[in-house]
Amino acid sequence: MADAAAAPGGGAVLSETMFADVKTTLNLFGIHRREVRGDWSYPPHQHPQYEINFLLAGSQIMTVGGRELVQSPGDLLLIRPGELHSSRSGDGLPFDYFCLHFDLDDRLFLPLLGRLDQTLFRAESELARKASPVLRKMLEPGQGGGPSSVAARMRLQAAAFELFAMLWDAITAESLLLPRASYAKEELAQEIASRLQGAASLNFRHARGPGAGGASAAKGGEGEEDEAEGDGPGGLRRIAAELGISASHCGRVFREVYGQSPRAYWSSLVLHESKQLLADSRHSIQMISSVLGYRDIAHFSRQFKRWTGLSPSAYRRLHLHSSDSGGTD
Template sequence: MKLTITYEHEIPINAFYWTPKAYRQPLHAHTSLEMGLCLSGTGTFYFGNKQYHVREGDFFLVNNEELHIAQSDPLHPSHYLFLNFDSDLLMREDPSLLLPFSYHSEHFSNLIAADTALAAAIAPWMITIERELRERKPGYIALAKSALIQLCGLLLRHYHSGLSASRQRMMVQSVNQTKALASLVEQRYRESISLRDIAQELGISVSRASRVFHETTGRRFADYVAMLRVQEAKRLLAGTDEQVAHIGFECGFQSLATFYRVFKESTGISPVHYRQTLGLDTDAVPAKNESFPPAP
């Protein structure tokens, strides 16, 4: 089961406290990246066929592919602080920050144990992010983002140091190719583009482009393009009085039906409802199965 994550703030980060059930629930994955810090109690954290005994101060890293679930000890329930966040935050800052999340699950330890210096260094950043998002004081978005980048920088140094020199070179090459690919997509996502077009422009195979992009970002190419289009649509819905249909076309969607479907999958609400939640007037829109006119 893969869960779609929606965000409560202008920045795509959620911070929340959670106490797992004392029985094992179904495994799940989600569209976001995730970190969990055990604040108290004990229990078990399952990742596919792996399982970790949990104690206070343990930190866990979760990408957007691996199935997982936490369970509390019935006598000493575990209590966590979790962060969910969108990989695009790190992609836009420095794609190498995504490397700790591009792991192969069978060979990866999701646990950073409580008695390590790294766990002790991570915990304050986790708490800072939660506090900034909860209190929403002036500048909280910048401070929450800065804290997340600091935290991910620590993780990058930790995991990178354990790689062989050849593996480091391969990952740096993948990051550079992903960065070039993402840069081209950001320039052209309003057009009708394909992974083949971008791969040819970069001089690499389609399979290579698909693999390095997914391994680094955890996203399929089509999902990344859709995410950029939805982000731009949200900006235009909030900041202009353009018609909903025109916004969808301007952002690269080829039909109103596709625009509505993708927007709702990403945000949980339709473009019209999104504009309503901002207290803005909605406009009359054509039927959802209507195609957009050709570009001028």
């Protein structure tokens, strides 16, 4: 993982803008386009990922959580994890649809996505109109190696991120309809999360710097997630002071919006960084535990196993085996 190069001295830099680090794992599952007869149906089922179902032609009735939703061409349906759903023709005639399931390692995007009141976006809605060309781009045949090639998978991921940006815009637009007090909480929680991300990024960058011998990156991640905040992970008291609120109010608002404590969110940032480091076999597990601020490798191993159910070495072996076999996107 490369860090930004230090700006040269001597006044050579006229202006500079630093952008946030991007560390996101995206998994796309069961991507398919299916044209079916009018008597075809899919029985009730559920899965642990989000599903996007986009109707290309015909009429489809999707029953979600006991509620019948009739899709017309161009309609986009978002199905939440764990929701029981089934599908059949809406008029007894053939229909054609595109479907994908996704899991995104983003602890802010998914909780807010789950709070969207609207899940069926009609073809004339702003989201469906913008998403339609992106979804149709996913349907284009692969080039230079077919739909399973690396290039094809990269194009799918690029299109998926473009689609998620549109969903984020939809979440933001819906938040604007909330009462002012509720919207203010959303804004405050997002600012707290942004500052926690910035503190984590700074800690990890300093910890990887020359001569670093273990930083405070993991501070606050070693206790239970619902433990009293104290000084808090990522300098939560400092963040609260900068925002002019108490640390307890800071934690209360964050939990209300994201459904988890700032400590739990900080732990997820540390976990994500540890996965990134373990994915690179050049880094020893001893070095990783030091970079993340753990007092010894045994402590890091216990914490990582509590988070994932795997030891760091087992996770590394699994990741390297998956990479060698071409992955399962």
